[in-house]
Amino acid sequence: MPKNYNLFLKGGVGAWDFNADMVNYVLDKHKDSEVHVLIDSLGGYTHVAVSISSLFKLHGNVHVHFVGHNASAATIAAMGAKRITIDEDAAFLVHKCLVPVLEWDYMNADQLDEHIKKLEAVKKDNETIDSCVAGMYARRCKKPKDDLLALMKVGGWLTPEQALEWGFVDEITHYKEDEKPELSEAAISSLSAAGIPLPPSFNKKKGSVMERFFSFLQSSFSTQAPDNDTEGAPKKSPIMAKLTALSALLGATLAMSDDKLILSAEQVDKVNDTLDENKKTIDSLNSSVADKDKEIADLKSSIAEKDKTIADLRKEPAAPTSGVVDTKKDDDPYAPVSEADALAASKAFMEVSM
Numbered sequence: 001m002p003k004n005y006n007l008f009l010k011g012g013v014g015a016w017d018f019n020a021d022m023v024n025y026v027l028d029k030h031k032d033s034e035v036h037v038l039i040d041s042l043g044g045y046t047h048v049a050v051s052i053s054s055l056f057k058l059h060g061n062v063h064v065h066f067v068g069h070n071a072s073a074a075t076i077a078a079m080g081a082k083r084i085t086i087d088e089d090a091a092f093l094v095h096k097c098l099v100p101v102l103e104w105d106y107m108n109a110d111q112l113d114e115h116i117k118k119l120e121a122v123k124k125d126n127e128t129i130d131s132c133v134a135g136m137y138a139r140r141c142k143k144p145k146d147d148l149l150a151l152m153k154v155g156g157w158l159t160p161e162q163a164l165e166w167g168f169v170d171e172i173t174h175y176k177e178d179e180k181p182e183l184s185e186a187a188i189s190s191l192s193a194a195g196i197p198l199p200p201s202f203n204k205k206k207g208s209v210m211e212r213f214f215s216f217l218q219s220s221f222s223t224q225a226p227d228n229d230t231e232g233a234p235k236k237s238p239i240m241a242k243l244t245a246l247s248a249l250l251g252a253t254l255a256m257s258d259d260k261l262i263l264s265a266e267q268v269d270k271v272n273d274t275l276d277e278n279k280k281t282i283d284s285l286n287s288s289v290a291d292k293d294k295e296i297a298d299l300k301s302s303i304a305e306k307d308k309t310i311a312d313l314r315k316e317p318a319a320p321t322s323g324v325v326d327t328k329k330d331d332d333p334y335a336p337v338s339e340a341d342a343l344a345a346s347k348a349f350m351e352v353s354m
Contacts, residue, residue: 005065006030007037013044013052013073020051027059034061037081043072046097046129053136056080066090066169069157075168079136085171092163094137094148095155097129141167 007026011017018041027035037056043049049072056062057080064081071093078084086092099122107115134148141148143166151166160172 005036005038007035009037009074009077010040011044013041013077014048015044018044018048018077020048020055023052023055027055027062031059034063035059037062037064037078039064039066039070039074039078040068041070041074043070043074046073046076046133049073049076050132050136052077053080056082065173066092069093071095071157076133076136079140083171084140084169085173086160086163086169088160088172088174090160092158092160092168093155094152094158094168096149096152097126097133099126137168143167 007023009018009023053076056064056078060082062081063083063085064078066078066084066086067090068087069091072095075092075094101119101122103115105111130149130152131145134145134152137148137152138145158166158168160169163169164172
């Protein structure tokens with residue numbers, strides 16, 4: 001077993017680090033020698049996996065070694081290799097292809113009939129893909145295709161021993177450099193998005209938050225009726241929640257095929273119009289918030305000025321009242337007058353009357 005591989009395929013099948021162009025480039029550089037490929041992937045796009053399998057077959061001298069948890073398209077990609085080995089701590093999963101189907105609409109009998117026809121077409125496409133993949137597995141395992149279809153229908157994880165017994169791999173290895181796989185949070189998220197069950201053995205801390213998170217995801221993939229959480233709401237996959245929201249926005253039923261979601265021009269326009277309206281609403285709210293912020297700032301400034309005036313008044317108290325003189329006392333019409341003033345006033349009155 002070589003310590004250095006010519007090719008590492010560890011990401012999602014179809015991603016930048018696990019694609020047919022990269023595989024073709026490496027194989028072309030080693031046309032006349034054995035190519036050692038390490039695979040550690042939870043799967044991805046079926047059509048990319050089939051292309052990679054064909055490239056391995058055309059090269060004719062490829063050795064694939066599985067480590068970690070490998071599922072779906074990752075297993076398909078290896079089928080064209082001349083030799084396949086698997087580490088003693090790895091895991092292997094095959095299953096029928098998955099297609100998310102969303103329903104969010106009110107339908108009458110005619111519309112339901114049309115919807116059923118669309119789903120039947122998607123089902124037929126899935127069955128065709130399943131048949132092709134089962135044929136690839138059957139040729140590798142040297143078993144009837146129907147047996148592989150039955151295994152894919154069950155869709156459970158296989159131990160290295162089971163993978164060897166079926167014929168998916170040629171040898172179980174015990175290399176020191178192959179570390180025991182650990183299921184990371186990113187891997188859990190990938191499994192959840194793809195609708196793949198968790199491996200039967202994975203490292204977790206008993207009673208931890210991560211353990212409860214793992215239990216939540218495992219219950220989502222159970223073949224039994226879904227459990228309810230503490231509030232009674234059914235658990236849903238994150239990707240399904242997002243696609244359900246899109247269905248609600250469009251007011252239509254959506255279905256995905258081969259991991260692709262196709263929208264009509266009308267639906268795309270509706271999404272764009274909704275995004276534009278949401279942007280206008282957000283801009284309007286931002287403008288309103290800015291106006292309120294200015295109003296609040298002005299009020300704070302006014303309060304600050306009043307606080308300053310109050311502070312100034314507290315620093316300079318008013319003059320004592322003992323020093324105040326009533327200057328209007330002599331203007332009181334009812335104030336008492338002297339005897340001389342009274343006689344003078346009477347004399348003046350008599351002179352005017354005569």
